[in-house]
Amino acid sequence: MSAAARAQTWARLAAAGLVQGEPPPTRLQSPWYVRVMQGGSGWLGALFLLSFVGGLFSLLFRSPEATLVLGVAACGAAVLAFRRWPDSDFAGQLAFAVSLAGQAMIAYGLWKLLGERLGVVAAAMGLVLAGLFALAPSTLHRIWSAWSAACCAWLVLFDAELAPLAPGLFAAGLAWLWLSDGALARFGGRAQAAGWGLALAVAQLAVVAAMLWELRRLVGVAGVPAPYEAVHWVGVGLSAVVLVALAGWLIAREGRAALSGTGLVALAGVAVVALLGVKAPGLAPAMVLLLVGFAAGSRELAGLGVLALLATLSHYYYALHVTLLEKSLLMAVAGGVLLLAWLALRRLWPGGGEVDRA
């Protein structure tokens, strides 16, 4: 955002009595691609650090307790560095890499100490990550912690045979974190970091969840057990409900009654995608990402939603639970209805200037 645009925003807020005085000096924030570069480098650095520690203290890794203690010490040192030098790029990168290496050691220690039970270890690791999220005041580290914690939550659900519920639950959480006034007012920047972590998890699950469903069907010699199949349908339905509810909520927020012409067209379009999502799991959560991104004014999140949609559609080609002919018919009907909705929208709301107030 340019300095002029920023000054204009400040002036608007001042006129509404929301801020006072001169605008604060600009704090430069890293764009997403610089954060990706930092994250990738942090990962690489952590791998080499782990190799160093492993080479130096190879005996230590034979004791889960010692590995756990070393991991906790590494994470503690990282938190201290984040707090002591919040503006230093080098300290921040070093702390990030040390924290990642520490987390790997903690995960290994917990895995051995808690009897290699996936659900229990994932739950314990999720708690560790939640603690790191709260203690380390670094946006990149918080996004990483939130994403990792979401992955742990998914593993807990996976272990309990409830994994299909994850996309819908996470999509609902994502919408709440990004759009709820309460979440923003209470948690501010932390809600943003958690929202990004959850967004990455939703984008990932949009494809991974569908793949796992396929895998589950393939490996099940006697078919998929009935309870798991039921959970799958509940999960798919949950994602669809979240998508339609979000669309309805957004229409209401924008001041258009859901039953007005324009509201109905928008809602119908979303309902079609939600219905298609029943046969193409992942489509509804990807669409939630796109809608939330646009509604929150985040081009990056909307872009992630578009990528997730494209990835889901590409993966759908390989899904084996429906034949290519059925998929083709489903997509042709859904696409045709969306194009009809587009035509209807142009007729119902010509010019684009009209706003139906509820």
Added chain:
Amino acid sequence: MSARRDILDWAEQGRIAPHDLPRALRVGGAHPTAADWRHFVEQLLLWLGTALVAAAVVFFVAYNWDALGRFAKLGLVEALVVAALGVVAWVGLDRAAGKAALLAAAVLVGALFALVGQIYQTGADTFELFAAWGLAILPWALVGRSAPLWVLWLAIANLAVTLYYTTFGVLFGLLLGPERLLWVLFGFNTLALVAWEAVGSRADAGLAARWAPRLLAAVSGTLVTVLAIFDVVSWRGASGGGIVAWAGWLGVGYLVYREWRRDLFVLAVGVSSAIAVIVTFVGRHLVGHEAGGFLIVALVVIGLSAVGTKWLRAVAAEDDR
């Protein structure tokens, strides 16, 4: 759209009371307006609908349905191509509907070629299908002035080249190794990037959006980075030209995207590339001897990324003033 980021930053600095934050986001223009929503919904319905219909045809062709005769299948796909072109002729190429229809027609031509190969068993190699498809839609890409259509064309061309080298690589593995393919792809994508920057800078070209040249720069940068890494690790007698090309790419990229057309994304690609090649070099000479080597490499990675981040932030600050 980035008003949201500033408002949240001000709230974090304590300049906006937490309970005022939601209202500040509304007043500060962080939420889309009614006109923005209208545009978004319209674009979403149009592009998603078009993508689903085009994908449906591709899926249908791939199913190879026996119950439908060859002429019915060919007629169906051809009719859809004609219908899409009819929409283009009707609404024109300046409107989103025209661009979407032309993109759909371009995808459908690929499905048509696949169908012809499927029905008549032409014996053509896969790369020939992609090459023919790319040639057939090239005139549309030229007149379409549409970034998505050009990106589709470039993806098809990349696939055709890759499949060509994969096919002949099997026959003459020693003559056409992966390094040769990487060189060809690097040259092709870099030329495409240069052409895009030259033409896209014209305001009337309809190709002004930055996402496409950024994508090309990322592809070109990744390819030359891999070539440089091949040289660093002396992979299967690499030619040695990779390092030279990589250094040239970084130098020219710096001049172009730092001085001529400021683009932080491409500069970040350059920084990432430099980190990858330097770390490979350091790692090759230090890792494997003793544990301390790993520590040095870790510190090099962390140090380089910290310096890179600092520099990128400084460049961003110049833009911000």
